[in-house]
Amino acid sequence: MSFRVFNSLTRRKEIFTPREPGRVRMYNCGPTVYNRQHIGNFRSFLFADLLRRWLEYLGLEVSQVMNITDVGHLTDDADMDGEDKIEAQARREKIDPQKIADGYAELFLADVRELGVLAPMAYPRATDHIPEMLEIINGLIEKGHAYEKAGNVYFDVTTFPRYGRLSGNKVEDLEAGKRVEVREDKRHPADFALWKADPKHLMKWDSRFGPDGFPGWHIECSAMARKLLGDELDIHTGGEDNVFPHHECEIAQSECFTGVTFARFWMHAKFLTVDGGKMSKSLGNVYTLDDVKERGYQPRALRYALMRGHYRQPLNFTWEILEESRAALEKLDDLAHRLRLSCAGTGAAADADEGSAAVDSAQKSFEDGLNDDLNMPQALASLFELRSTALEGSLGTAAAQRAMAFLKKANSVVGVIKLEEDTLDARVHELIAARVHARETQDWAASDRIRDELNELDVVVQDTPDGTIWRKKG
DSSP states (O other): OOOEEEETTTTEEEEOOOSBTTEEEEEEOOOBTTSOOOHHHHHHHHHHHHHHHHHHHTTOEEEEEEOBBOSOOBTTSOSSSSOBHHHHHHHHHTSOHHHHHHHHHHHHHHHHHHTTOOOOSBOOBGGGOHHHHHHHHHHHHHTTSEEEETTEEEEOGGGOTTTTTTTOOOGGGOOBTTTBOOOTTOSSTTOEEEEEEOTTOSSOEEETTEEEEEEOHHHHHHHHHHHHHOSOEEEEEEEGGGIIIIIHHHHHHHHHHHSSOSEEEEEEEOOEEETTBOOOGGGTOOOOHHHHHHTTOOHHHHHHHHHSSOTTSOEEEOHHHHHHHHHHHHHHHHHHHHHHHHHTTTTOOSSTTTTHHHHHHHHHHHHHHHHBTOOHHHHHHHHHHHHHHHHTTOOOHHHHHHHHHHHHHHHHHHOOOOOSOOOOOHHHHHHHHHHHHHHHTTOHHHHHHHHHHHHHTTEEEEEETTEEEEEEOO
8 A cells, every 4th residue: 555645735644755765855843942842742743753764664764864953943933033042041141052952952852752753864953054044145135035134134925826836825915014014115915034133133154145134044944954855745744733823934935045946745633622622821731741641641642642643633631641551552552462472372372373363454554554544543453453362362472473573563653552561670570479479378368469569660460360470650
């Protein structure tokens, strides 16, 4: 089955094929590092990680780039109004804006590592690519697609007839004061800034446009994508809030400069809601990874909670849902544990091949789901169906070995299952041995007491006809 994705540009599912056979060039919009990233931000980043992992599962080489915006992103996402988010935070914290950007960038990188996000080919920072931005801006002026007014450079949207194709907006409908800001130096209200002049801006660069310039947010991604991946991308991703104006403007400026299609497939993740509504500092529900860990949850529980739904559908977060996610992970860990035992013959069906059809069915359902625009609910359901088969003792040793091989491949995509046998310290070994002796001597009180002590150490014991088995929680 071919991999079909919903292309935001055409508004339909299409079979994905890379421009260069066997290799995918993918650009993901990353964070603006003016604050700690919250769980809503991570939904988009984990979607990009899932997409990359699935493409690699399919045997493709993925050249992936995720940018880090460390200048030029204004507080209202407009072109000229508002304050640079990083400089606003620097003013509040009374430190240099570059230190703000560096500090929060490092926290972001630490967070995504803990969430199991595979490192991309590059995490480029906007401030490292100013020359590439100015190259495009100068080229757009020369080609008649941009103009300069008092140190500010704007893109002329009337020179790009396809402007609005991604978002569905029409240039004539973008009235001043509604979706775009009013500025008298613009030829058209929808024209957007490529370069801005502001003597008060702390992070600025000298150029032909003057000494006090800094880039617009949109030009940054076009420049970094072109530098690292070339003129034509296979896939560009982001959150749904990036569609307009950010991605719409990227398309216009990139295609007018290069003369070729910027990205063939556009994919966007829906927002995350918390407790059924928007995240808000006033409500105290803008949660970070630290908040999750402080409540006793492992990062992989959050990864599961944010990936369990379809990326194009709304997803809600509550602490109850995170608890359900932890419970779901314990079941998947238990599946891996039971398969290890069955592979060794413990609890396996008499016929070595018994259950092979169930394994094949689970793998087909998993792959069919992800090939259908990354349908994670179907993919995850297939793993729980396989666990049901394992619980019934319906897997022979050969079938269990095939199931384990499949589970390892599946986990290369989902990245949440503990596949390896846990190691225990000497104290836990002593407690398990003591509990076995207590049961053999029918000292049930001692057995229960030791079970409770093991539970406090996050060790779960199960008594089966084949003896006592154990696993670690979490």
